[in-house]
Amino acid sequence: MSDAVLALKGIAKSYLKGMPGEVRVLSGLDLTVKRGEVVALVAPSGAGKSTLLHIAGLLDTADAGTVTISGREMTGLSDRARTEVRRGEVGFVYQFHHLLPEFSALENIVLPQLANAVPKATAEARARELLTRVGIAARADHRPAELSGGEQQRVAFCRALANGPKLLLADEPTGNLDPATADQVFAALMELVRDTGLSALIATHNLELAARMDRVLHLDNGVLA
Numbered sequence: 001m002s003d004a005v006l007a008l009k010g011i012a013k014s015y016l017k018g019m020p021g022e023v024r025v026l027s028g029l030d031l032t033v034k035r036g037e038v039v040a041l042v043a044p045s046g047a048g049k050s051t052l053l054h055i056a057g058l059l060d061t062a063d064a065g066t067v068t069i070s071g072r073e074m075t076g077l078s079d080r081a082r083t084e085v086r087r088g089e090v091g092f093v094y095q096f097h098h099l100l101p102e103f104s105a106l107e108n109i110v111l112p113q114l115a116n117a118v119p120k121a122t123a124e125a126r127a128r129e130l131l132t133r134v135g136i137a138a139r140a141d142h143r144p145a146e147l148s149g150g151e152q153q154r155v156a157f158c159r160a161l162a163n164g165p166k167l168l169l170a171d172e173p174t175g176n177l178d179p180a181t182a183d184q185v186f187a188a189l190m191e192l193v194r195d196t197g198l199s200a201l202i203a204t205h206n207l208e209l210a211a212r213m214d215r216v217l218h219l220d221n222g223v224l225a
């Protein structure tokens with residue numbers, strides 16, 4: 001298991017626990033993502049993909065089970081330690097870009113690095129390099145509202161990778177784009193992931209995109225089929 005970047009074991013999660021409307025979302029789920037592996041997570045809406053990604057990325061806690069990131073078990077860590085791991089080792093991408101509207105593309109990629117104590121000049125150089133890799137260096141000074149949907153997502157990918165995480169968690173990263181743009185943006189994401197040797201867990205509805213990943217997992221009834 002030493003080459004597992006993410007290992008989930010026996011993860012259970014319910015909402016409204018103990019109440020009449022209790023929703024059991026995950027029931028003893030096991031999942032491993034190896035170093036350099038890109039895994040697709042396919043499930044219908046409401047099956048618990050976001051819940052699973054939030055637990056894997058330490059944004060939420062499970063009722064039972066363990067989360068291990070880069071060989072380190074997260075259960076029982078303080079909030080501060082969890083935040084540190086999340087900031088340094090995990091990158092997130094969502095269906096909507098969630099970029100800060102009052103800042104430029106470059107600044108949106110610089111800010112998380114400053115929060116991680118990276119010097120400004122280094123952070124800017126890294127941001128430019130990432131923007132170049134996804135083909136939108138010329139857009140560095142544009143604000144999100146001045147970018148197309150596909151460009152916004154490319155910036156969101158760069159932001160997720162700004163601090164050199166080991167694990168990328170993505171929740172329908174191209175779900176908000178038209179099919180042709182989704183295809184190109186997904187290709188840019190895959191290239192970035194492969195170039196950096198990153199491991200990724202990518203939730204998608206799109207079976208054609210899922211088939212381009214290393215492995216496809218189906219979430220069904222709270223466990224992986």
Ligand code: ADP
Nearest residue numbers: 015016023025044045046047048049050051052
């Ligand atoms: P997906 O990402 O696959 O669409 P989610 O993980 O968002 O699914 O949600 C899984 C199930 O849990 C859904 O039935 C949803 O309604 C329910 N759910 C999610 N968050 C909450 C919450 N905070 N309180 C109650 N139910 C929730």
